[in-house]
Amino acid sequence: MVEEGNPDTIAADGQAMNIDRHEFYQKAVQYPASDIDIFLEVYQKEYGREPLVIREDFCGTALLSTIWVSGDRARRAIAIDIDQETLDWGLAHNIQPAGSDVEGRIELIQADVLEGEGPPADIICAMNFSFNILDTREKLLRYFTAARQSVADGGLFILEMFGGTEAIVAGIEDREKEGFTYRWETEWFDPITNTARCHIGFLFPDGSSMERAFSYDWRLWSLPEVTDLLRDAGFGSWRIFWEEVDDDGAGTGEYRETTGEENQETWIVYIVAKV
Numbered sequence: 164m165v166e167e168g169n170p171d172t173i174a175a176d177g178q179a180m181n182i183d184r185h186e187f188y189q190k191a192v193q194y195p196a197s198d199i200d201i202f203l204e205v206y207q208k209e210y211g212r213e214p215l216v217i218r219e220d221f222c223g224t225a226l227l228s229t230i231w232v233s234g235d236r237a238r239r240a241i242a243i244d245i246d247q248e249t250l251d252w253g254l255a256h257n258i259q260p261a262g263s264d265v266e267g268r269i270e271l272i273q274a275d276v277l278e279g280e281g282p283p284a285d286i287i288c289a290m291n292f293s294f295n296i297l298d299t300r301e302k303l304l305r306y307f308t309a310a311r312q313s314v315a316d317g318g319l320f321i322l323e324m325f326g327g328t329e330a331i332v333a334g335i336e337d338r339e340k341e342g343f344t345y346r347w348e349t350e351w352f353d354p355i356t357n358t359a360r361c362h363i364g365f366l367f368p369d370g371s372s373m374e375r376a377f378s379y380d381w382r383l384w385s386l387p388e389v390t391d392l393l394r395d396a397g398f399g400s401w402r403i404f405w406e407e408v409d410d411d412g413a414g415t416g417e418y419r420e421t422t423g424e425e426n427q428e429t430w431i432v433y434i435v436a437k438v
């Protein structure tokens with residue numbers, strides 16, 4: 164279940180009052196160019212050719228789809244999100260400014276990913292831990308089964324996932340960004356259900372803030388739970404790519420394939436599954 168921050172009730176003051184929360188979300192947590200580099204590298208190694216069609220599930224503002232399609236005139240994207248307001252923002256601020264040629268090669272679909280809408284794709288991806296929104300085994304299996312049916316022959320299903328010892332503890336983590344601070348807040352974690360309520364906020368040099376600009380109620384899945392469900396949904400194999408961290412535990416954007424690791428305070432992986 165997701166509980167997005169309501170734009171009408173989010174508290175903000177000073178500099179924070181004038182910001183656009185979608186713009187700062189993108190600046191704080193999205194790295195579409197490096198996601199795409201990894202997609203290309205993994206797909207090329209797997210199949211010896213380039214993918215052309217991606218489907219971005221839980222696409223939010225469809226930034227990844229826009230960057231994908233802008234990179235090559237042969238590329239297309241299908242971008243799916245349940246929230247029309249977020250899709251409208253992405254259309255006005257990402258897709259349309261990229262030009263009519265780019266706009267013509269992106270199919271924006273307002274739908275629940277569980278419904279399995281959209282044509283086949285070479286890569287189906289769910290970035291930024293979005294599948295945690297599906298908080299029961301039944302829902303996650305239904306989503307994976309729908310994705311399995313839409314991955315083209317010779318395709319990949321790529322999930323970005325996080326975990327670690329800090330992921331299951333209430334607390335606040337601040338990260339410095341250019342001109343603002345990005346705040347990740349875990350309000351609570353319930354070990355009976357492995358569900359958590361998390362928030363994203365933005366803090367500014369004048370002391371003002373927009374706290375809880377985005378809020379999520381979600382399930383913290385474990386890696387074996389996810390890979391078991393991938394198998395149940397019909398995926399034949401998967402590979403795990405682990406993000407390297409620096410001495411402060413911050414992600415470096417570099418990934419290596421792995422089959423076993425020490426736990427960390429926070430870790431991020433791509434799970435790359437194929438049929």
Ligand SMILES: C[S@@+](CC[C@H](N)C(=O)[O-])C[C@H]1O[C@@H](n2cnc3c(N)ncnc32)[C@H](O)[C@@H]1O
Pocket residue numbers: 165192193220221222223224243244245246249274275276277289290291292293296
């Ligand atoms: C964490 S944001 C991810 C945005 C973007 N993909 C990213 O990488 O940052 C989650 C998005 O999932 C959407 N969403 C939530 N439940 C959904 C569902 N059942 N089907 C499709 N989209 C959903 C929300 O509207 C929101 O835009």
